[in-house]
Structure formats: C-alpha cells, structure tokens
Amino acid sequence: MTQVNRRTQRLMAALPFAALFLVAALDALTGPDLGYLPLLAVGPAFASLVGDVRRTVTIGAVALSLSLFLSVYDGMLGDRRSDMSLISIAGVTAASILATVGRQRRERELASVRSVAEVAQRVLLRPVPRRAGHLRAAVSYTSATAEARIGGDLYEVVIGPGGVRAIVGDVQGKGLAAVESAALVLGAFREAAHDEPDLRGVSGRLEKALNRRLSGEEFVTAILVEAGPGGKLTLLNYGHPPPLVLRADGAIELAEPVETAPPLGLAVLEVEGPIPHQIDFGTGDQILLYTDGVIEARDRTGRFYPLTERAFLLKDDDPEAALEALRLDLVAHVDAPLHDDAAMLLLRFREG
Incomplete structure (x- = not known):
C-alpha cells in the first residue's frame, strides 16, 4: 500500500469521530x-467506509451515547427532538452495518479474483534466462493494483536453433480472459520459436492460434525480436510501442518500424503483417522492450512517464539492477497504484 493510500485510509477512519466531535461541539x-442533535447520525453513516462491523457498531454506540448526554445537557431528554435523534442514529447505524457487510463481501470476492489471476500470471510468466546466447536478459513486471485490473502483458525469451528470439506483448482487455489470451500467445510462441526458420513464420503461427480463439475486436499488440549472428537484430512490430535502443556510446533511439501494422488477431482486416526491419546491435548496446503501461503511466499532474529521458538509469553493469532502477523510478513518477500492468524486457549484448 502506498503512502498516499495509507493517508487516505487514516483520514476515512478518523472521519466518523471528527463528525461526531464537530456536531457535539456545535x-x-x-x-x-438550532437542532444540531440529529446530525450525530452522520458519524455512523461514515463508519461503513472502512473497518469491520464491530467498528461500525462501536461508532453507532458512541453516537447514541453522545445523543443521550447532550439531551440531558440541553434538558431535552424525553423530548420529541431527542427521541427522533436517537431513532435516526439507530436507523443509520443499522443501515451502515449492512453496508459494511456488503463492502467486506465485495472486498473478499475481489481479493479472491485477483489472487487467482495473479497466480495464473505467475505460472504463465516464468523467469527468462539471464544469459541467452550472446545476450544478457532481465525482465520486470509491475502489476496494477487498482481493483482487479490484472492485465494480459506477456514476455518470453527462447534460445532456438537459429538464435535468440524474444516477444513482448499486451493483450487487449483485463482479467482472466486476458490472461488466457496471453497464455495462448506464449504457448504458440514457445513452440514456433524452435520450429520456424524466420520471424514471419513465428508470427504466422501466432496469428493462426489467436484467430481460432479471438473474435470481434479483440487483439494483441506485440513485438518480436530475433538476435542472429552478425550483430543484427530483426524486429517485427504488431502495433506495439517501439523498443528503446541504447548504444554503447550513449546514443538513444527508438526502433520505429518501417511501416505500421495492425495488432495480432485482426485477420478480419485482411492486411499483411509488418515488414521485418533490422538494426545494428553490437558490443555494449542494449534494447528495452516494454508495454504501454510504462509510457502511459501518469503522475499527479497528468504527465506521462518520460521513458527516453530516464533511459540513463539503465547504465548499471548488471541488467537486473539497471531494470530495477528504472522500475522504481516509474513507480515514484506515478506515486500511486498503477492503472495498467507494466512489463519491461531488457536485452544487452554480452561480450565473450
């Protein structure tokens, strides 16, 4: 839980008592x-925002006690206004108890759904090899914590006969359905990456697998990478944010595709896939693949995360430490729960 969330929780917890104190003082x-006495019912009304039933009952009892005390203090005990205040407080407390029970039930259901989805994700997104051919790899996955917004971000690195192949993708939608689609993509990729002679063959297998399952406007943005001999990377971009390339001399560039292409799973459009494009990739170079949860993360002023400006954080000799520094900077930029999952895969040319 972030510091902001903890502060909000404390404020909501104190709100019923602050309301009771204010009304009693007035x-x-x-x-x-002036008839402020019935307003003591505001305390129990706020009680259902946080805490359990026992806390709600306690606040209701405090409100009733204050009402009785003030009735005696004002010389109104047994008066119609005093009786109406007690009845109002009792009624609002009962309603607040029911609201608390309903909120706790929804919280348990939400936690259960999220737990199942997170377990499915952890099984699905296994660790990538730290050394893959002539590359070193590191991965970071930051899950959104607002509601049950488990996403369909995916990544994988496969060492095949033709070299190292990797994928980073993002399934449209949230929840278990997105996790299921991500599992389909990863299963097809892991198999095809070993069998197909080129990336177009791999992406064709992914398209076939997705088109058998997806319907309507469902799709998966993805970028496929192949690191073969000769110091070249081959990229296929299916509507995904372009990778960030960091050169050994400090230069930074985005590996924009030659032509834009629609995401995977949209066979209904009847368009050809992307044209493979190559970039030089030599000693000291590194490439960062990421999902849109990274570049679309906003701070409290609405400013997007400036990934290119923060790329200098990836200078650490250890790829995992470098990627963790970038992840922490992303979380600090948002300073709140992420609204979307954020996956990052860092590939670095390894000497020797």
Whole structure:
C-alpha cells in the first residue's frame, strides 16, 4: 500500500469521530434551539467506509451515547427532538452495518479474483534466462493494483536453433480472459520459436492460434525480436510501442518500424503483417522492450512517464539492477497504484 493510500485510509477512519466531535461541539455551544442533535447520525453513516462491523457498531454506540448526554445537557431528554435523534442514529447505524457487510463481501470476492489471476500470471510468466546466447536478459513486471485490473502483458525469451528470439506483448482487455489470451500467445510462441526458420513464420503461427480463439475486436499488440549472428537484430512490430535502443556510446533511439501494422488477431482486416526491419546491435548496446503501461503511466499532474529521458538509469553493469532502477523510478513518477500492468524486457549484448 502506498503512502498516499495509507493517508487516505487514516483520514476515512478518523472521519466518523471528527463528525461526531464537530456536531457535539456545535450543539453544546449553540444550545438546543438550532437542532444540531440529529446530525450525530452522520458519524455512523461514515463508519461503513472502512473497518469491520464491530467498528461500525462501536461508532453507532458512541453516537447514541453522545445523543443521550447532550439531551440531558440541553434538558431535552424525553423530548420529541431527542427521541427522533436517537431513532435516526439507530436507523443509520443499522443501515451502515449492512453496508459494511456488503463492502467486506465485495472486498473478499475481489481479493479472491485477483489472487487467482495473479497466480495464473505467475505460472504463465516464468523467469527468462539471464544469459541467452550472446545476450544478457532481465525482465520486470509491475502489476496494477487498482481493483482487479490484472492485465494480459506477456514476455518470453527462447534460445532456438537459429538464435535468440524474444516477444513482448499486451493483450487487449483485463482479467482472466486476458490472461488466457496471453497464455495462448506464449504457448504458440514457445513452440514456433524452435520450429520456424524466420520471424514471419513465428508470427504466422501466432496469428493462426489467436484467430481460432479471438473474435470481434479483440487483439494483441506485440513485438518480436530475433538476435542472429552478425550483430543484427530483426524486429517485427504488431502495433506495439517501439523498443528503446541504447548504444554503447550513449546514443538513444527508438526502433520505429518501417511501416505500421495492425495488432495480432485482426485477420478480419485482411492486411499483411509488418515488414521485418533490422538494426545494428553490437558490443555494449542494449534494447528495452516494454508495454504501454510504462509510457502511459501518469503522475499527479497528468504527465506521462518520460521513458527516453530516464533511459540513463539503465547504465548499471548488471541488467537486473539497471531494470530495477528504472522500475522504481516509474513507480515514484506515478506515486500511486498503477492503472495498467507494466512489463519491461531488457536485452544487452554480452561480450565473450
């Protein structure tokens, strides 16, 4: 839980008591004529925001006790206004108890759904090899924590006969359905990456697998990478954010595709896939593949995360430490729960 969330929780927890204190002070200072006494029911009304049933009952009991005390203080005990105050507090407390029970039930259901989805994700997204051919690899996955917004971000690195192949993708949608689609993509990729002679063959297998399952406007953005001999990377971009390339001399560039192409799974459009494009990739170079949860993360002013400007954080000799520094900077930029999952895969040319 972030510091902001903890502060919000404390404020909501204190709100019923603050309301009771304010109403009691106003009634004690102004007397019975202005009729503040029924407003003590505001305390139990706020009680259902946080905490359990016992806490709600306690706040209701405090409100009733204050009402009785102030009735005696004002000389109104047994008066119609005093009775109406007690009835109002009792009624609002009962309603607040029911609301608390309903909120706790929804929280348990939400936690259960999220737990199942997170377990499915952890099984699906296995660790990538730290050394893959002539590359070193590191991966980072930051899950969104707002509601049950488990996403369909995916990544994988496969060492095949033709070299190292990797994928980073993002399934449209959230929840278990997105995790299921991500599992389909990864299963097809892991098999095809060993069998197909080139990336177009791999992506064709992914398209076939997705088109058998997806319907309507469902799709998967993805970028496929192949690191073969000769110091070249071959890229296929299916509607995905372009990778960030960091050169050994400090230069930074985005590996934009030659032509844009629609995401995977949209066979209904009847368009050809992307044209493979190559980039030089030599000693000291590294490439960062990421999902849109990274570049679309906003701070409290609405400013997107400036990934290119923060690329200098990837200078650490250890790829995992470098990627962790970038992840922490992303979380600090948002300073709140992420609204979307954020996956990053860093590939670095390894000497020797």
